[in-house]
Amino acid sequence: MNAIGPALRRVRDVALLPTIAILLALLFGAVLMILSSPLVKGFDPTLPLTSYRALVVGAFGSTTGLVNTVVSAAPIVLAGLAVGIGFKAGLFNIGAQGQFLMGAVASTMVAITLNDSPAVVAIPLSLVGGLIGGLAWGFVPGFLKAWTGAHEVVTTIMLNYIAIYVVAYIISGPLRGEHVTFARTDTILAGALPVILGHDGHIGILLVALIVPAAWWLLFRSTIGFEIRTVGANPDAARYAGMRPRWITVFTMSLCGMLAGLAGAMDILGQVHYMPASFSTSVGFDGIAVALIGRAHPVGILFAGLLFGAMQAGAGLMQIQAGVPVQMVSVLQAVILFFLAAELIVRRVVRVRTPSAGVTELSTVSRTYGEQTGL
Amino acid sequence: MITEPTAQPADRPPVLEMRRITKRYPGVLANDGIDLDVRAGEIHALLGENGAGKSTLMNILYGLTTPDSGEILMNGAPVTINGPADAIRRGISMVHQHFMLVPVLTVAENILLGDEPMANRIFLDRGAAHDRIRELSRFFGTELDPDVKVGSLSVGWQQRVEILKALYREAKILVLDEPTAVLTPQETREVFTVLRRLTTALGTSIVFISHKLYEVLDIADRITVIRRGKVVGSRIPSETDEDDLAEMMVGREVQLTVDRGESHPGRPLLSVTGLNAKDDRGHVVVHDLDFEVRAGEIFGIAGVAGNGQDELVGALTGLRRPTSGRVVLDGRDVTGASPRGLHDAGVGFVPGDRHRFGLVLTFPLTDNLVLNDYYHPPYATGLRRNDGAVTAYAEQAIAEYDIRTPSATVSASTLSGGNQQKVIVAREFDGDLSLLVLDQPTRGLDVGSIEFIHRQAIRRRDSGVAIVLVSAELDEVLELSDRIGVMFRGRIVAVLDGRTADREEIGLLMATGGRDSGIQPQIVEQAS
Numbered sequence: 001m002n003a004i005g006p007a008l009r010r011v012r013d014v015a016l017l018p019t020i021a022i023l024l025a026l027l028f029g030a031v032l033m034i035l036s037s038p039l040v041k042g043f044d045p046t047l048p049l050t051s052y053r054a055l056v057v058g059a060f061g062s063t064t065g066l067v068n069t070v071v072s073a074a075p076i077v078l079a080g081l082a083v084g085i086g087f088k089a090g091l092f093n094i095g096a097q098g099q100f101l102m103g104a105v106a107s108t109m110v111a112i113t114l115n116d117s118p119a120v121v122a123i124p125l126s127l128v129g130g131l132i133g134g135l136a137w138g139f140v141p142g143f144l145k146a147w148t149g150a151h152e153v154v155t156t157i158m159l160n161y162i163a164i165y166v167v168a169y170i171i172s173g174p175l176r177g178e179h180v181t182f183a184r185t186d187t188i189l190a191g192a193l194p195v196i197l198g199h200d201g202h203i204g205i206l207l208v209a210l211i212v213p214a215a216w217w218l219l220f221r222s223t224i225g226f227e228i229r230t231v232g233a234n235p236d237a238a239r240y241a242g243m244r245p246r247w248i249t250v251f252t253m254s255l256c257g258m259l260a261g262l263a264g265a266m267d268i269l270g271q272v273h274y275m276p277a278s279f280s281t282s283v284g285f286d287g288i289a290v291a292l293i294g295r296a297h298p299v300g301i302l303f304a305g306l307l308f309g310a311m312q313a314g315a316g317l318m319q320i321q322a323g324v325p326v327q328m329v330s331v332l333q334a335v336i337l338f339f340l341a342a343e344l345i346v347r348r349v350v351r352v353r354t355p356s357a358g359v360t361e362l363s364t365v366s367r368t369y370g371e372q373t374g375l
Numbered sequence: 376m377i378t379e380p381t382a383q384p385a386d387r388p389p390v391l392e393m394r395r396i397t398k399r400y401p402g403v404l405a406n407d408g409i410d411l412d413v414r415a416g417e418i419h420a421l422l423g424e425n426g427a428g429k430s431t432l433m434n435i436l437y438g439l440t441t442p443d444s445g446e447i448l449m450n451g452a453p454v455t456i457n458g459p460a461d462a463i464r465r466g467i468s469m470v471h472q473h474f475m476l477v478p479v480l481t482v483a484e485n486i487l488l489g490d491e492p493m494a495n496r497i498f499l500d501r502g503a504a505h506d507r508i509r510e511l512s513r514f515f516g517t518e519l520d521p522d523v524k525v526g527s528l529s530v531g532w533q534q535r536v537e538i539l540k541a542l543y544r545e546a547k548i549l550v551l552d553e554p555t556a557v558l559t560p561q562e563t564r565e566v567f568t569v570l571r572r573l574t575t576a577l578g579t580s581i582v583f584i585s586h587k588l589y590e591v592l593d594i595a596d597r598i599t600v601i602r603r604g605k606v607v608g609s610r611i612p613s614e615t616d617e618d619d620l621a622e623m624m625v626g627r628e629v630q631l632t633v634d635r636g637e638s639h640p641g642r643p644l645l646s647v648t649g650l651n652a653k654d655d656r657g658h659v660v661v662h663d664l665d666f667e668v669r670a671g672e673i674f675g676i677a678g679v680a681g682n683g684q685d686e687l688v689g690a691l692t693g694l695r696r697p698t699s700g701r702v703v704l705d706g707r708d709v710t711g712a713s714p715r716g717l718h719d720a721g722v723g724f725v726p727g728d729r730h731r732f733g734l735v736l737t738f739p740l741t742d743n744l745v746l747n748d749y750y751h752p753p754y755a756t757g758l759r760r761n762d763g764a765v766t767a768y769a770e771q772a773i774a775e776y777d778i779r780t781p782s783a784t785v786s787a788s789t790l791s792g793g794n795q796q797k798v799i800v801a802r803e804f805d806g807d808l809s810l811l812v813l814d815q816p817t818r819g820l821d822v823g824s825i826e827f828i829h830r831q832a833i834r835r836r837d838s839g840v841a842i843v844l845v846s847a848e849l850d851e852v853l854e855l856s857d858r859i860g861v862m863f864r865g866r867i868v869a870v871l872d873g874r875t876a877d878r879e880e881i882g883l884l885m886a887t888g889g890r891d892s893g894i895q896p897q898i899v900e901q902a903s
Binding site: 222223224229230233234236237239240241242243 | 692694713714715716718724726731732733734735736737738742746747749750755758759760762
């Protein structure tokens with residue numbers, strides 16, 4: 001115990017509870033599989049082993065699997081950062097989903113418009129379109145929070161709905177493709193992200209690989225990050241220290257919006273290559289889970305995002321080999337979150353004694369609505 | 376100060392004995408074999424610094440926590456106290472430093488809360504309760520109307536309601552936690568009279584927790600001093616003095632009053648004219664303030680809490696925009712300047728609420744020590760923070776200001792109150808300053824830290840800084856100030872010479888705003 005350094009000990013302290021939550025969720029999933037096995041193929045106590053093995057093999061057992069894992073993880077990591085950086089500023093950005101959709105639709109608009117231009121022009125501009133779409137959906141709740149005190153949880157949830165219908169209108173109206181059978185856009189050609197790895201490994205994963213350390217640097221090595229974290233930890237002290245909490249709130253929400261928007265752009269330009277009017281996705285909400293599991297730390301979010309990506313990538317093989325439906329993955333993800341939220345219970349059951357201070361993201365989630373933060 | 380003859384309860388049997396009480400928290404031995412006995416009708420003072428173990432001991436007595444070992448005897452028989460309700464049933468009552476009263480309820484409702492007398496199964500028996508409250512309140516010299524809302528009472532009377540609550544529940548042992556912290560000297564004296572009356576007339580035993588030495592010497596029959604969870608010794612007031620008690624408390628000889636030396640005020644650095652400011656609810660609570668503070672001078676502001684001091688401090692430090700008036704710093708108009716603008720202009724500020732404004736408790740000391748200087752060289756180049764420079768500065772500040780910490784990277788929350796305040800003092804007292812605003816700079820601190828902070832204030836005064844000192848501790852204002860302004864209902868009603876001012880006179884001004892209540896500022900200019 002004493003042999004490990006303080007840095008390692010901090011990593012252990014921070015990672016312990018999420019790890020326990022993940023293990024408990026796997027255990028819960030195993031029990032669920034065993035109990036439900038008689039309904040499908042007859043009682044099979046080894047079913048969890050088969051299915052978890054398939055899940056792992058599907059996600060990591062082949063180059064294709066690995067690439068799928070990384071590609072699925074990329075937008076989730078970005079959405080996780082969009083929520084996690086908000087946590088650092090004391091903001092609960094439930095709006096990553098709406099920001100994701102707006103980023104997706106904005107980048108689609110640009111990409112469709114530039115479908116005949118060279119890729120060097122179309123790709124960057126389409127990505128910028130995604131940034132701007134997300135920015136708009138992040139700036140508004142940030143501004144409302146800073147200058148009117150409207151709680152971001154309420155405004156971002158409302159904006160999520162508005163985004164759904166804005167997307168539906170744009171895609172089924174002005175942007176509807178010409179030779180399509182259902183409401184969707186034409187296929188994106190010039191703006192599609194080039195593949196650099198395997199079959200689907202688009203260049204966006206490289207972008208994420210750069211953004212994660214950049215986010216870390218911004219939060220922990222820059223003056224702006226210091227201001228963000230100070231406002232999140234103690235807005236009164238931030239004001240006392242000469243920082244401008246309102247401005248920081250607007251800046252942070254805008255930044256979060258841009259990250260989620262970029263995730264949306266990446267999903268469309270890199271994987272789907274068109275946008276349907278009812279784009280069913282949960283990346284924005286996965287971002288919340290990932291930010292919580294990753295403890296709002298960019299590195300934690302990266303690992304949590306990869307975990308979610310792996311689950312998505314391996315789910316198919318699990319269904320084929322073990323007959324366990326892909327939805328089991330969603331169940332597992334939800335149960336992880338449940339155990340994280342029920343931190344106190346987990347602490348009691350497993351008798352963990354790590355300091356609970358520093359779990360600012362959870363206190364941000366549970367903070368009362370409409371409270372005056374003294375901005 | 377005692378108005379009635381002191382009873383001699385020395386030969387009476389103890390009503391309460393706590394024997395070898397030991398309580399260990401992770402990493403701390405809060406109580407280490409503490410023995411305490413309280414006799415009938417005795418005022419027993421429990422003296423000790425913050426963190427010495429007084430509160431733990433009283434929480435054990437009140438059933439809020441259980442001791443690891445040791446026993447409690449009441450009237451000679453061992454008892455186990457299971458929670459506050461049990462304690463109250465056994466006749467133990469506690470008056471907390473922060474009153475546990477509901478301001479929108481009446482005196483009677485507050486007293487009955489939790490122990491409502493029922494006329495039958497459904498309805499309260501108000502009549503009987505009110506009669507009893509009236510009867511008990513005669514102890515205070517005047518009858519207290521049970522139907523008055525608690526929120527409309529002064530702090531001194533609110534405390535009496537707390538005591539009344541204990542009496543109503545037939546307390547045999549009354550524990551008072553720092554009861555005079557919020558009172559003026561006059562109110563303190565009145566409360567002491569009441570306490571004395573309780574012990575003689577009702578035979579109530581009182582445990583009086585305090586860190587004010589002269590008060591303890593004044594009121595107590597016996598004094599027990601606790602340090603680091605252990606009883607250092609017991610004294611009878613007639614056989615001890617403040618220096619002796621302070622040494623027992625701290626474990627070394629301390630200088631109770633710093634030698635403030637000669638001050639040499641120079642040119643006026645801060646000049647405030649016609650300042651008005653509103654509180655959070657929009658009421659004007661600072662009225663047309665005019666005052667000047669010179670270089671090398673400490674201007675103390677005395678007043679009962681809530682007379683506009685907070686808003687004045689806010690207006691001086693950029694946290695609150697004045698509604699009118701001018702604040703001029705060294706010839707520059709800084710009215711309504713931002714906190715950062717003022718910081719850059721050489722204003723240091725030790726805020727009254729150090730956890731809310733002064734520190735980010737979850738941050739390491741390094742970050743807290745540069746909380747308002749993080750953005751410029753050498754601590755940052757452009758957007759990039761220079762951790763090396765920050766750490767180097769932090770280590771230097773920790774050494775220079777004697778901050779007791781295992782390292783510069785532990786979070787501020789792990790430090791004691793005194794060391795937390797030293798972090799703020801280190802940050803705010805450092806560098807080129809023209810003005811220092813000290814708001815309650817030693818509230819809740821131990822004697823050693825108070826001594827240190829007072830010395831630092833004198834040092835900065837002597838280096839030519841103008842200092843505004845706002846404190847609810849009249850002794851602190853008297854001890855440090857060259858001139859004292861007394862604030863009453865948002866106005867400075869008198870300015871007195873700090874070396875000749877009389878605490879009784881200031882107390883009276885604090886309580887009434889001046890004898891003829893006509894607000895006539897009586898300005899005494901510092902002779903220089």
